[in-house]
Amino acid sequence: MMEWLSMGGYALYVWTSFGLTLAALVGNLVFAKRRHDRILAQLRESQSTRQAEPRGTFQEVTS
Amino acid sequence: MWTWFHKLASPPHFYRMAGLWAPWFLALSVVGMVTGLYGGLVTAPEDFLQGDAFRIIFVLVPSAYLSLLAYVVMAVASAIGLVWRMKLAHAVAAGAAPIGASFTFLALATGMLWGKPMWGTWWQWSDPRMLTELILLFLYFGFMALRANIADRQRADKAAAVLALVGVVNVVLVHYSVEWWSSLHQGQTVMNSEATMPASMLTPLLLMIASFSLFFGAVLLHRLRGEVLIREANARWVRRLVETTPSMETVK
Numbered sequence: 001m002m003e004w005l006s007m008g009g010y011a012l013y014v015w016t017s018f019g020l021t022l023a024a025l026v027g028n029l030v031f032a033k034r035r036h037d038r039i040l041a042q043l044r045e046s047q048s049t050r051q052a053e054p055r056g057t058f059q060e061v062t063s
Numbered sequence: 064m065w066t067w068f069h070k071l072a073s074p075p076h077f078y079r080m081a082g083l084w085a086p087w088f089l090a091l092s093v094v095g096m097v098t099g100l101y102g103g104l105v106t107a108p109e110d111f112l113q114g115d116a117f118r119i120i121f122v123l124v125p126s127a128y129l130s131l132l133a134y135v136v137m138a139v140a141s142a143i144g145l146v147w148r149m150k151l152a153h154a155v156a157a158g159a160a161p162i163g164a165s166f167t168f169l170a171l172a173t174g175m176l177w178g179k180p181m182w183g184t185w186w187q188w189s190d191p192r193m194l195t196e197l198i199l200l201f202l203y204f205g206f207m208a209l210r211a212n213i214a215d216r217q218r219a220d221k222a223a224a225v226l227a228l229v230g231v232v233n234v235v236l237v238h239y240s241v242e243w244w245s246s247l248h249q250g251q252t253v254m255n256s257e258a259t260m261p262a263s264m265l266t267p268l269l270l271m272i273a274s275f276s277l278f279f280g281a282v283l284l285h286r287l288r289g290e291v292l293i294r295e296a297n298a299r300w301v302r303r304l305v306e307t308t309p310s311m312e313t314v315k
Contacts, residue, residue, distance in 0.1 A: 010114060013176045014115060020173060029282060036289035040304075047305050
């Protein structure tokens with residue numbers, strides 16, 4: 001097990017690569033879902049204000 | 064076939080379908096990645112020349128592949144959007160860009176982690192593959208910056224689409240850079256009849272590439288749902304959706 005983890009002396013390079021990859025995968029999913037949810041929340045907000053003022057148009061707020 | 068296509072292109076239908084498909088794409092890609100990683104990290108023997116560090120290819124190659132795939136998807140969608148003025152096509156391009164950018168970054172980062180033990184350097188400016196991959200990253204950034212800075216959505220779609228199409232040249236350069244110029248980077252190893260990879264390395268690598276592509280599909284579907292909502296903000300189905308979904312909760 002320890003021998004496997006040491007990756008023939010290349011542990012730092014190998015495991016950093018795989019760690020970065022895992023982070024990128026998780027990050028992609030989280031950001032994509034969060035963006036969708038945020039847009040939905042913004043739509044809800046603009047819709048509730050629109051009921052008072054029907055002409056309002058939706059403006060996406062980024063970030 | 065055509066009715067199916069038309070139905071798919073209808074935004075409310077697409078929105079619903081994307082929500083249904085995404086988890087399946089994700090599940091398949093996770094299964095594939097776990098299997099591929101087991102093959103790559105455990106079963107595959109260490110490389111005769113490159114030792115255990117060669118295992119980096121199991122993430123480096125798929126992310127580099129995805130960095131190009133995402134760009135091709137983005138460029139094709141941009142072209143369709145420009146020619147047929149399809150809103151959904153521009154949405155695809157907008158959704159693919161950040162995913163592509165992240166995997167280009169990942170390819171560069173893991174490439175550097177490969178370069179240090181293999182070639183003795185993190186980075187070499189004169190290496191055409193590294194350089195063109197870096198340009199790819201900037202193309203993604205440019206595409207996203209254009210979108211973010213043009214308030215009018217249709218103009219933003221158009222301007223970004225033109226940039227995406229111009230940048231296709233660079234995709235060709237990335238691909239052929241290892242053949243046209245001599246460099247640090249090794250040549251094609253996968254689709255090459257002379258340099259053969261043993262099946263114990265090739266199979267997990269191909270599995271990883273397929274799984275990364277599926278993962279791209281899953282994230283793209285999630286992003287597209289958001290893009291469709293923005294573009295259809297004033298449509299009746301979106302209003303109904305907003306009314307019927309409970310607030311402050313993740314919506315499937």
